Amino acid sequence: MTFNCYNKPMSENNKKYSIDEISELTGFSRRTIRFYIEESIIKPPAGRGRGGFYYDSHLSDLMKIKNMQDSGLNLNSIREILKSESGNAQILKEQEEVFENYKRDTWVRCEIAEGLELHFKRSIEEKSGRKINEIIKIAKNIAKEI
Amino acid sequence: MDTDNDFGLSLINGEAVPLEGVKVKAYINGRGSKVIITQMFKNTGKNAIEAVYKFPLPSDSAVCGFRAIIGDRIIRGEVEEKEKAFKIYDEAMAKGDGAYLLDEERPNIFTLSVGNLNPGRSAIIEVEYISLLDSSGNDAKFYLPTTISPRYIPDNMPDQNGIPVDETINPLFAFDVDYGLKISVEISGKNHINSIDCPSHKLKTSYGTNSIFQEFSSNTVKMDRDFVLNIAYKEDFKSRAYYFEAKNSGAGFIELDLSPRTDEKKENSKSLQKEIIFVLDCSGSMEGSSIIQAKNALEILLRAMKPGDKFNIYRFGSTFNKFCDYSAIYDDATFAKALAFIKNTEADLGGTEILAPLYDLFKDDDSKNIKNIILITDGEVGNEDDVIKLVKLNSAKNRLFTVGIGYGPNEYFIKEMANATGAASQIVHPEERIEPKILGLFNKLSHGRIENIKIGWEEGTQQSPSDVVLFDGGNVSIFAKTVKMQEKIIVSGMLDDKPLSFAIPVICLGEVESPIPQLWAREAIKELERGMVMQPGSAQKRRKEKSGNDKIIEISKEFGVISSMTSFVSVEERSEEEKTKGAAVLKKIPVMLTKDWHGLKAGVGAPAPLMSNYDSALISNKNICEGEPLFEDSNFSINRSVRPDSFKSNSSIHYLRAKAFSPSDKKFIISNDREELLLEILSLQKPSGGFEISEEILKLLGIDYNNLKVTAKKITDSSFDNKFATFQFLYSAVILEILKSKFSDKKDSWEAITGKTENWLNEQKINYKPLIDNQEISEFIKKYVLLNLRPEIGKKI
Numbered sequence: 001m002t003f004n005c006y007n008k009p010m011s012e013n014n015k016k017y018s019i020d021e022i023s024e025l026t027g028f029s030r031r032t033i034r035f036y037i038e039e040s041i042i043k044p045p046a047g048r049g050r051g052g053f054y055y056d057s058h059l060s061d062l063m064k065i066k067n068m069q070d071s072g073l074n075l076n077s078i079r080e081i082l083k084s085e086s087g088n089a090q091i092l093k094e095q096e097e098v099f100e101n102y103k104r105d106t107w108v109r110c111e112i113a114e115g116l117e118l119h120f121k122r123s124i125e126e127k128s129g130r131k132i133n134e135i136i137k138i139a140k141n142i143a144k145e146i
Numbered sequence: 147m148d149t150d151n152d153f154g155l156s157l158i159n160g161e162a163v164p165l166e167g168v169k170v171k172a173y174i175n176g177r178g179s180k181v182i183i184t185q186m187f188k189n190t191g192k193n194a195i196e197a198v199y200k201f202p203l204p205s206d207s208a209v210c211g212f213r214a215i216i217g218d219r220i221i222r223g224e225v226e227e228k229e230k231a232f233k234i235y236d237e238a239m240a241k242g243d244g245a246y247l248l249d250e251e252r253p254n255i256f257t258l259s260v261g262n263l264n265p266g267r268s269a270i271i272e273v274e275y276i277s278l279l280d281s282s283g284n285d286a287k288f289y290l291p292t293t294i295s296p297r298y299i300p301d302n303m304p305d306q307n308g309i310p311v312d313e314t315i316n317p318l319f320a321f322d323v324d325y326g327l328k329i330s331v332e333i334s335g336k337n338h339i340n341s342i343d344c345p346s347h348k349l350k351t352s353y354g355t356n357s358i359f360q361e362f363s364s365n366t367v368k369m370d371r372d373f374v375l376n377i378a379y380k381e382d383f384k385s386r387a388y389y390f391e392a393k394n395s396g397a398g399f400i401e402l403d404l405s406p407r408t409d410e411k412k413e414n415s416k417s418l419q420k421e422i423i424f425v426l427d428c429s430g431s432m433e434g435s436s437i438i439q440a441k442n443a444l445e446i447l448l449r450a451m452k453p454g455d456k457f458n459i460y461r462f463g464s465t466f467n468k469f470c471d472y473s474a475i476y477d478d479a480t481f482a483k484a485l486a487f488i489k490n491t492e493a494d495l496g497g498t499e500i501l502a503p504l505y506d507l508f509k510d511d512d513s514k515n516i517k518n519i520i521l522i523t524d525g526e527v528g529n530e531d532d533v534i535k536l537v538k539l540n541s542a543k544n545r546l547f548t549v550g551i552g553y554g555p556n557e558y559f560i561k562e563m564a565n566a567t568g569a570a571s572q573i574v575h576p577e578e579r580i581e582p583k584i585l586g587l588f589n590k591l592s593h594g595r596i597e598n599i600k601i602g603w604e605e606g607t608q609q610s611p612s613d614v615v616l617f618d619g620g621n622v623s624i625f626a627k628t629v630k631m632q633e634k635i636i637v638s639g640m641l642d643d644k645p646l647s648f649a650i651p652v653i654c655l656g657e658v659e660s661p662i663p664q665l666w667a668r669e670a671i672k673e674l675e676r677g678m679v680m681q682p683g684s685a686q687k688r689r690k691e692k693s694g695n696d697k698i699i700e701i702s703k704e705f706g707v708i709s710s711m712t713s714f715v716s717v718e719e720r721s722e723e724e725k726t727k728g729a730a731v732l733k734k735i736p737v738m739l740t741k742d743w744h745g746l747k748a749g750v751g752a753p754a755p756l757m758s759n760y761d762s763a764l765i766s767n768k769n770i771c772e773g774e775p776l777f778e779d780s781n782f783s784i785n786r787s788v789r790p791d792s793f794k795s796n797s798s799i800h801y802l803r804a805k806a807f808s809p810s811d812k813k814f815i816i817s818n819d820r821e822e823l824l825l826e827i828l829s830l831q832k833p834s835g836g837f838e839i840s841e842e843i844l845k846l847l848g849i850d851y852n853n854l855k856v857t858a859k860k861i862t863d864s865s866f867d868n869k870f871a872t873f874q875f876l877y878s879a880v881i882l883e884i885l886k887s888k889f890s891d892k893k894d895s896w897e898a899i900t901g902k903t904e905n906w907l908n909e910q911k912i913n914y915k916p917l918i919d920n921q922e923i924s925e926f927i928k929k930y931v932l933l934n935l936r937p938e939i940g941k942k943i
Binding site: 065069 | 307
């Protein structure tokens with residue numbers, strides 16, 4: 001499982017680093033960086049295999065880990081925090097999806113006159129609320145004739 | 147599992163394990179050994195792999211060779227600084243070349259990485275080391291660990307270089323693996339060997355002109371226990387010194403083997419009263435045979451104490467408790483209570499938190515006397531350096547003797563703790579007789595440490611180790627890098643407050659190849675590594691660390707000996723079509739769980755809570771095959787039935803325990819019945835002195851019980867209150883005389899601990915002035931033993 005802790009999507013920054021450069025910048029040994037990749041604590045480098053390159057997002061993730069280590073946390077605790085952050089992000093994402101589904105799937109009932117209703121999906125209302133209101137007005141005018 | 151098949155592939159979680167098998171070839175000559183370990187890998191999968199295998203080696207070994215054999219190519223490894231070696235390995239993997247790396251994680255745990263093993267391809271890795279055997283008197287022990295027992299990592303243990311310690315020292319564990327071990331040992335000097343005993347495995351023996359060859363009696367064996375080979379030579383090792391001049395550098399190296407033997411009596415009746423604290427590991431990993439063995443050892447030690455000595459017992463796991471708040475005076479009553487305390491002891495105290503009981507012990511330092519501590523443990527911890535540091539800081543007022551037990555104890559930790567306080571250690575395999583080893587250790591505690599050792603080197607000589615721990619009757623090897631050959635070496639010291647001095651002539655090895663430079667390098671590196679553990683904090687620490695690290699790397703590279711700061715690395719450059727395409731899949735090789743670890747028996751999986759202290763995954767999808775016979779060949783009659791209660795007064799005596807050689811080769815068969823008998827006699831010593839009367843012992847000695855009883859009635863004494871127990875007195879006096887006259891060759895085992903009986907007999911003589919037929923009793927007893935004892939009792943076979 002990969003824990004997504006990136007601040008920026010890769011596509012937003014094109015600066016590339018070799019493993020030596022990323023090691024120099026973060027103070028982590030090459031061996032430690034490889035271990036973090038093996039353990040899915042950070043994402044693997046882009047490109048093919050070990051010869052791949054690293055982005056600012058890798059740098060930022062490693063610095064984040066470094067800062068936590070400097071404040072006395074060991075890797076197992078850091079893993080938990082990353083998992084939890086990743087977990088929180090996931091929950092928000094799921095909530096949004098649920099809401100989207102709710103909006104997409106929910107039908108709204110509007111009584112035009114006694115015994116007469118207009119049904120439409122909430123998502124249509126959001127998308128074309130003005131038109132829906134016009135339809136309701138027209139429908140109500142027509143319904144007066146019943 | 148059919149271990150007699152040739153090496154086959156294991157399936158763990160449905161995937162092939164790329165390690166096919168391990169072969170060991172060992173050459174033993176006196177106290178030295180050279181060992182080549184061959185590990186065979188094959189990738190039967192569809193993708194290229196990186197195989198990572200953690201394996202153990204003896205902590206004293208100088209690992210000086212690393213080769214990868216790929217088809218007909220031999221690629222020799224070079225020693226490089228650890229991170230540089232990894233970079234070479236990593237870059238070779240990135241290029242698609244074959245890459246091979248050997249890292250030292252602990253002095254006794256190594257990690258081998260086989261990078262870019264293409265589908266269908268094989269790689270053979272050879273690791274070579276040299277080491278000195280543990281030796282004492284005329285005995286030498288060859289020891290080879292085969293598996294790593296799970297190490298307990300305390301929760302608060304910091305990471306090392308950002309990686310949890312658990313990841314670097316604990317491999318994946320499996321209840322069973324299909325790869326096995328083949329071993330072949332060649333022991334030189336056949337005519338100097340008295341016997342060979344292998345308590346851990348069944349062996350078959352063959353003979354060369356000057357050598358004895360030992361192999362497993364089955365083709366391969368499971369790698370779930372240490373391999374132990376005890377070699378008894380006909381004569382004691384002697385002090386000696388060799389000089390070797392390295393061709394390339396012109397530097398001279400000396401190996402100085404010290405084996406002092408004095409005739410000093412081991413027990414002084416006026417010796418100071420001692421305080422002995424017994425510390426017993428009751429963590430979960432000790433469950434099963436280990437805790438039984440530990441309790442047995444503790445009882446032996448308690449029986450060996452002298453009236454008036456002070457003692458206490460600590461039991462520890464995640465928590466610790468003790469026999470009494472402050473050390474108790476040893477007498478009949480406290481001995482009985484202590485026995486009850488031990489009887490109720492189980493391996494049920496959780497993790498191996500060894501620091502807490504040691505802190506508690508050391509904090510009470512108001513006594514002016516040295517405190518003797520005997521720690522009985524399997525040593526399965528990951529925070530070795532923290533414990534060793536604490537022990538070293540308290541070494542001025544404490545001697546920590548250690549007893550390592552179990553099928554795979556942490557040998558490095560057990561030896562290093564004792565070494566840090568100038569004490570001694572003993573590792574006892576579960577199938578070995580524990581009594582002589584424990585009593586030997588107890589003797590060292592009571593007597594025989596040679597203090598203030600000074601060695602007369604030429605000026606400019608660099609000695610390793612600089613602190614020499616040596617006991618009378620023991621052996622130690624010291625190495626030196628020197629500027630020139632010297633004719634002899636004068637060694638002096640103090641033994642029991644008496645000066646001791648001896649001169650050892652130096653033999654020049656001339657053109658003969660010698661491992662002495664590598665052994666010196668290993669000792670020098672170890673010493674520097676010990677210094678790293680002990681450095682104080684702050685900037686000073688960092689400066690000293692850097693300088694120490696640089697020195698370790700320099701020596702390690704110069705002599706081609708691996709260290710904590712260096713690795714072996716080799717690269718197999720490949721043609722374009724041979725190169726690995728894409729990323730290799732990581733395959734961690736599982737190792738077999740140590741036999742009887744946590745008391746796990748055949749057919750029983752590890753209960754989940756029991757494993758919770760260990761972060762590493764335990765692969766449990768295989769059945770345990772422990773119940774199946776491992777050894778088919780029954781040519782050899784090694785009786786492995788060591789009885790946990792063998793030191794109890796009601797146990798029966800078994801004869802002829804160990805016969806390491808073919809029955810057809812009569813001249814090498816030895817009988818250990820004298821030793822059994824001796825141990826049985828000692829087991830009947832009373833806490834306050836004297837021996838419990840045993841008709842069975844008398845029968846074995848050839849002495850008629852009724853005759854002795856009638857003889858006792860002839861004793862007259864000066865008392866008028868009939869309180870003098872003449873039979874008890876005579877029996878004890880006869881037994882002690884038998885020990886003195888017939889077991890003088892074994893006095894290391896009995897002399898120190900029978901001092902209390904000698905004192906008790908002297909008190910009886912002073913109080914009651916016993917006579918027999920109006921003769922002085924001592925002379926009568928000598929004659930009585932001479933006339934009545936079975937003649938063969940005194941014979942060394």
